[in-house]
Amino acid sequence: MVEATGVADIRELDEVIIRFAGDSGDGMQLTGDRFTNASALFGNDLSTLPEYPAEIRAPAGTLAGVSAFQVHIANHDITTPGDAPDVLVAMNPAALRSDLHTLVPGGTLIVNKDTFDERNLAKAGYDHNPLDGDDLAGYSVIQVAMTSITKDACKDLGVKPRDADRSKNFFALGLLSWMYSRPVEPTLDWIDAKFAGKDLIIGANKAAFNAGHAYGETTELGAQRVIVNPAQLPPGTYTNINGNTALSWGLVAASQLSGLPLYLGSYPITPATDILHELSKHKAFGVTTFQAEDEIAAVGAAIGASYGGSLAVTTTSGPGLALKGEAMGLAVSLELPLVVVDIQRGGPSTGLPTKTEAADLMMAMYGRHGESPMPIVAARTPSDCFDTAIEAARIALTYNTPVLLLSDGYLANGSEPWRLPDVADLPSIDVEHATEFNQTNEDGDGVFWPYLRDENLVRPIALPGTPDLMHRIGGLEKEDGSGNVSYDPDNHELMVHLRDRRIASIPVPDVEVEGDGDADLLVVGWGSTWGAITGAVRRIRTSGRKVASIHLTHLYPLPANLGDVLRSYERVLVPELNLGQLVRILRAEYLVDAEPLSKMRGQPFTAGEIQHAIGERLVALEGGRS
Amino acid sequence: MTDVLDPGTEMDLGPVPETTRADWSSDQEVRWCPGCGDYSILTAMQLLMPELGVRREKTVFISGIGCAARFPYYMNTYGVHTIHGRAPAVATGLAMARPDLDVWVIGGDGDLLSIGGNHLIHALRRNINLNILLFNNQIYGLTKGQFSPTSQKGKVTKSSPVGLVSRPFNPISVALGAEATFVARTHDLDRRHMQEMFRRAYEHEGSSFVEVLQNCNIFNDGVFATITKKDVREDMLIDLQHGKPILFGSEKQFGVARRPEGVVIVEVAAVGIEDILVHDETIRNPSTAFSLSRLAKTPTTPTPVGVFRAIDSGEFSTSVAAQIREVQAQVGKGDLATLLRSQPTWEV
Numbered sequence: 016m017v018e019a020t021g022v023a024d025i026r027e028l029d030e031v032i033i034r035f036a037g038d039s040g041d042g043m044q045l046t047g048d049r050f051t052n053a054s055a056l057f058g059n060d061l062s063t064l065p066e067y068p069a070e071i072r073a074p075a076g077t078l079a080g081v082s083a084f085q086v087h088i089a090n091h092d093i094t095t096p097g098d099a100p101d102v103l104v105a106m107n108p109a110a111l112r113s114d115l116h117t118l119v120p121g122g123t124l125i126v127n128k129d130t131f132d133e134r135n136l137a138k139a140g141y142d143h144n145p146l147d148g149d150d151l152a153g154y155s156v157i158q159v160a161m162t163s164i165t166k167d168a169c170k171d172l173g174v175k176p177r178d179a180d181r182s183k184n185f186f187a188l189g190l191l192s193w194m195y196s197r198p199v200e201p202t203l204d205w206i207d208a209k210f211a212g213k214d215l216i217i218g219a220n221k222a223a224f225n226a227g228h229a230y231g232e233t234t235e236l237g238a239q240r241v242i243v244n245p246a247q248l249p250p251g252t253y254t255n256i257n258g259n260t261a262l263s264w265g266l267v268a269a270s271q272l273s274g275l276p277l278y279l280g281s282y283p284i285t286p287a288t289d290i291l292h293e294l295s296k297h298k299a300f301g302v303t304t305f306q307a308e309d310e311i312a313a314v315g316a317a318i319g320a321s322y323g324g325s326l327a328v329t330t331t332s333g334p335g336l337a338l339k340g341e342a343m344g345l346a347v348s349l350e351l352p353l354v355v356v357d358i359q360r361g362g363p364s365t366g367l368p369t370k371t372e373a374a375d376l377m378m379a380m381y382g383r384h385g386e387s388p389m390p391i392v393a394a395r396t397p398s399d400c401f402d403t404a405i406e407a408a409r410i411a412l413t414y415n416t417p418v419l420l421l422s423d424g425y426l427a428n429g430s431e432p433w434r435l436p437d438v439a440d441l442p443s444i445d446v447e448h449a450t451e452f453n454q455t456n457e458d459g460d461g462v463f464w465p466y467l468r469d470e471n472l473v474r475p476i477a478l479p480g481t482p483d484l485m486h487r488i489g490g491l492e493k494e495d496g497s498g499n500v501s502y503d504p505d506n507h508e509l510m511v512h513l514r515d516r517r518i519a520s521i522p523v524p525d526v527e528v529e530g531d532g533d534a535d536l537l538v539v540g541w542g543s544t545w546g547a548i549t550g551a552v553r554r555i556r557t558s559g560r561k562v563a564s565i566h567l568t569h570l571y572p573l574p575a576n577l578g579d580v581l582r583s584y585e586r587v588l589v590p591e592l593n594l595g596q597l598v599r600i601l602r603a604e605y606l607v608d609a610e611p612l613s614k615m616r617g618q619p620f621t622a623g624e625i626q627h628a629i630g631e632r633l634v635a636l637e638g639g640r641s
Numbered sequence: 642m643t644d645v646l647d648p649g650t651e652m653d654l655g656p657v658p659e660t661t662r663a664d665w666s667s668d669q670e671v672r673w674c675p676g677c678g679d680y681s682i683l684t685a686m687q688l689l690m691p692e693l694g695v696r697r698e699k700t701v702f703i704s705g706i707g708c709a710a711r712f713p714y715y716m717n718t719y720g721v722h723t724i725h726g727r728a729p730a731v732a733t734g735l736a737m738a739r740p741d742l743d744v745w746v747i748g749g750d751g752d753l754l755s756i757g758g759n760h761l762i763h764a765l766r767r768n769i770n771l772n773i774l775l776f777n778n779q780i781y782g783l784t785k786g787q788f789s790p791t792s793q794k795g796k797v798t799k800s801s802p803v804g805l806v807s808r809p810f811n812p813i814s815v816a817l818g819a820e821a822t823f824v825a826r827t828h829d830l831d832r833r834h835m836q837e838m839f840r841r842a843y844e845h846e847g848s849s850f851v852e853v854l855q856n857c858n859i860f861n862d863g864v865f866a867t868i869t870k871k872d873v874r875e876d877m878l879i880d881l882q883h884g885k886p887i888l889f890g891s892e893k894q895f896g897v898a899r900r901p902e903g904v905v906i907v908e909v910a911a912v913g914i915e916d917i918l919v920h921d922e923t924i925r926n927p928s929t930a931f932s933l934s935r936l937a938k939t940p941t942t943p944t945p946v947g948v949f950r951a952i953d954s955g956e957f958s959t960s961v962a963a964q965i966r967e968v969q970a971q972v973g974k975g976d977l978a979t980l981l982r983s984q985p986t987w988e989v
Contacts, residue, residue, distance in 0.1 A: 052985060055985070055987065056985055056987050058987060058989065201985065245989075248989045249989070250988075250989050251988075251989060252982070252986050252987070252988055253986060253987050253988070253989060254981070254982070254984045254985065254986045254987075255984065255985070256984070260984075264980060264981065267975070267977065267980060268977055270645055271645065271977050274645055275645065276645050276738070277645075278734065278737070278738055280734060297975060297980070298964060298965045298968035298969070299968050299969055299972050299973065299974060299975035300645070300974070300975035300977075300980075301645045301965055301969070301974070301975075302965075303737055303738065303961060303962075303965065305733070305734065305737060305961075307730065307733075307763075308759055308760065308763035309759060311727060311730065311760075312727070312729075312730035312733070312759070312760050312763065313730075315723070315727040315730030315731045315733075315734065315760070316730050316731065316733045316734030316737070317734055318723070318731050318734060319703070319721075319730070319731035319732055319733060319734025319735035319736075319737075319738065320734040320735065320737060320738035321734075322721060322731070322734075322735055323734070323735045323738035323739035323742070324738065324739070325738045327734070327738075341724055342724060342727060344724075345723060345724050345727075349721070434989075435981045435982065435986070436981075438977045438978045438981070479698065479699070479701050479719035479735075479739065479742055480698055480699055480739070480741060480742065481698055482654060482696075482698045483698070484698070485697050485698055485717055485718050485719050486719065486720075487667065487669075487713050487714050487716075487719075487720040487721070487722065488720075488721055488722070489713070489714070489720075489721060489722025489723065490706075490722060490723060490724055491722060499669065500669075500714065
């Protein structure tokens, strides 16, 4: 734990939500990330929401170029990046114009007034300067000349004014660090490490950061100073983790737990690419990464590596998943272990590459031709991506099947404190390969039948290199048992049923009901809606009303008790970042009158939105009874 | 935690056993059309394997979709019949995961040059240790007779009833354009030549590409007859021999000479033997080999067969594995608990 600096006259708050917004070139993601890390090391619980445009550098100063980072810090357990920011840092007019609507009424607005010149105002679509007049009357506005103060602070360092201008995000970070009593050492240490060897940049960034910090101390901002104390979290060692890193580490862990080398076939696609980056770093773990020529080659190579005995993974986002469909069908037919990771984003087509959505569930369930079932698991929080990756690999290797792992852009880039597991407690994954004949032919000779199933309907896998067990497999229909090509109608029907049953009968843990078991309303979630649903349910229950929730990690097969749970509530509400995909599955499978709650804005649900939807239904339920 | 092992290195298999063709033939009934050129290619391969002194269990045939792609079912080795065009991709993953295996890729002209063209050129570009055999019959056979990316302009097929308007790929030119490190051509009527090319492909470190001119006697019968039939071969096939002047014809009266516009066919008597190009398959610049590949635009004029190019270059999967070994030698094998603590941590 790092001590915060300064103690006098600091208001204590339970939580605060801060949104940094600026031009793509202003370094807002870095600023938010640093603020987050300082808060993590200080001991807050936190949750983040990075939001950035698909363009690397949209025209400077325009609305299209606005990049934002929202962070929610608290002295207690929280589950979302917050409904609406209490503080908005707007580095230019475009950021103000695009993000002001997110700020709570009466919230604090900190602007870099140096950027509010005619040119930038025009680019943002303002015909006047909103800092003059009554536009911002409902907010507590702090205007700071961030650019000029930063340039002044860097003047004596020999930094060119243009380069000094680039450090103004550190001024903002310094100011916010002072206002929220963040420890300064982690940021200063990080600057030293990040820019090692570039003394001018280190000097400029530190000067800007210190100037921002000092600005808070020496101006009239004293009344603004608050502290959010460390959260009371379960004891342990914590790190701040985002979903893609956690997922990558989960895959490395699964490799260690199974003893199989990890092979990743991938093609760059937002927001999945960071997994390729992360795993490419881990050659010490024997991880092989292959940046293929396209999405299809990426999954094809993974299938080849799986056939060779690796723990094989392919990572992508929606458009790439569509391209992989045929190869996934091949893996279904070959009955080879494979983990297919889909970091969902807004669609259809290129859609919203950098924004979140969870509309690939139907494609995951049914997006292959023929009867082609695959187990599906979905992560619920950034850190849960670690456990879910291990679970996906466990199912794939235990039942010799491709498995879909669904995450989304929000989990991928969002972060939260993660209590590190004890490596010794992770579940081992037992893998056995065939080394002996399993059948006798009519001449009495031993033979190997690749489709002779065990009691779980799992076929044996003999790796190439295994003496005597040479055999051929392929995408053509296979005879039950021998695996020879067969066009026999009875056999095909049998094989369709066997493939269906073997996946449908994979054991899945029962769902556990959170909240009030005797409530009238059940909220059902999957994937990243967990945070918002959990936050909403807590608020409803805190207000004295009853509500229950369940969350599905396993989307196929579904938990055995799910039907009974669904049927024991009068109303079932299913919030999803799509038009209602899980809800259709639930209605079809269980004949329950489950109701969708949709959002397709490229952003996760807020707890408030779900709280509101629950509240409306509780009122209706009560009204129906009176 | 379990030690992560390289699955190819666990077993001590002892000396390579003597085998015969029967050992390399699977128990599956061969289902190509009677008279198909694929039969002779299969025979050449089954006869070659015992001579190579390799293990059946260490040999894998990977194919896509098409008539040629049924090949793995008939070899008593490991094999995967994958999906259309993707055999080079699947084989790439296998070869990266298992450098101990001999991986062969079998495909037709539609499989490897149309739907799988991207995978083919990238496999060749990377120079991964695959032996890629392209059975070129200039037609889609399994879908019953549409033009393929190697069909000649003007070709009348079911999908080009008044003649094909596009020009074909020359597979050798495509492979050389991707700077493949081993490029050869052979044909289905000369078993010994096929075996020699397959052997050279096997021995080459890196991607080996062999175009096999193959007759489809149902949908494109005789398309190569004007160059591959026994009685015309001397005049119509230009046998490339490393280190020797490129000569052909019953009296070796024709040869290939270099001219500013590329290589051309000349009469030896007219230019003198010293003007004839001496074939060198080891030239790193692929331009001369490419020029040789352009000698015959259609399979009706003298066509080079043999090895166009065979150069040593870094093999892909070996280099990938070497990077892993180097990192492990520098920092040791990864430790999961350390990885989880590799970002800033705090205690509660």
